[in-house]
Amino acid sequence: MAIDNLLSKLDHVRRTNHGRWIAKCPAHDDSRASLSIRELDDGRILVHDFAGCSTENVLGAVGLTFSDLMPDVVGEYKRKESGPFSAADALRCVSFEVMLVATYANKMASGQKLGVADKERLLLASSRIRGALQGAGL
Numbered sequence: 001m002a003i004d005n006l007l008s009k010l011d012h013v014r015r016t017n018h019g020r021w022i023a024k025c026p027a028h029d030d031s032r033a034s035l036s037i038r039e040l041d042d043g044r045i046l047v048h049d050f051a052g053c054s055t056e057n058v059l060g061a062v063g064l065t066f067s068d069l070m071p072d073v074v075g076e077y078k079r080k081e082s083g084p085f086s087a088a089d090a091l092r093c094v095s096f097e098v099m100l101v102a103t104y105a106n107k108m109a110s111g112q113k114l115g116v117a118d119k120e121r122l123l124l125a126s127s128r129i130r131g132a133l134q135g136a137g138l
Contacts, residue, residue, distance in 0.1 A: 002068060003039045006047075009062035010035065026061035027053040043071030094132045097125040 007013050010023035012033055021037040024030040027049065034051040035058065047055050047069065059065055104114060104122045114122065 002043065002071065003037075003045055005068065006037065006045060006062070006064065009064070010037075025049045025051060025053050025058060027057040045069040090132060090135075094129060097128045097132075100125045101129070 007021060007023070010026060013021055013023040014033065015021050019039040019041075022033040023035045023037065024033050025035040028051060030051065034049055035053075036046075036048045036050065038046040040046065047058055049055075049058055056066070059068065101122065104118060104125075107118075108114065
């Protein structure tokens with residue numbers, strides 16, 4: 001287990017709760033326990049030194065790297081299915097494109113001609129809106 005490996009390399013380790021420990025930080029002369037360790041349900045380990053040492057320095061002091069804080073399971077671990085953006089962020093982007101299309105529509109309705117750059121931007125907005133609809137399954 002990765003957590004046992006880390007804890008065995010630290011001094012004055014004390015369990016504070018289920019999946020949580022404190023210890024003296026190995027990266028500086030710690031007079032009291034300032035290092036917080038937490039094991040998440042998926043096996044990842046979080047390390048934070050309240051005295052300010054970086055996680056990289058803490059791990060380096062005990063001969064470990066960031067990859068040692070990750071679960072060993074490769075084939076079984078699956079990333080949560082989601083898009084690169086939250087739904088709210090996607091809606092904000094689409095709403096900007098819709099406002100842009102509305103602005104160009106008002107210009108054309110009042111008889112104004114669109115330049116080449118405006119036409120290209122209008123086509124891009126249209127493409128982005130269409131892509132968002134397809135991404136949403138509509």
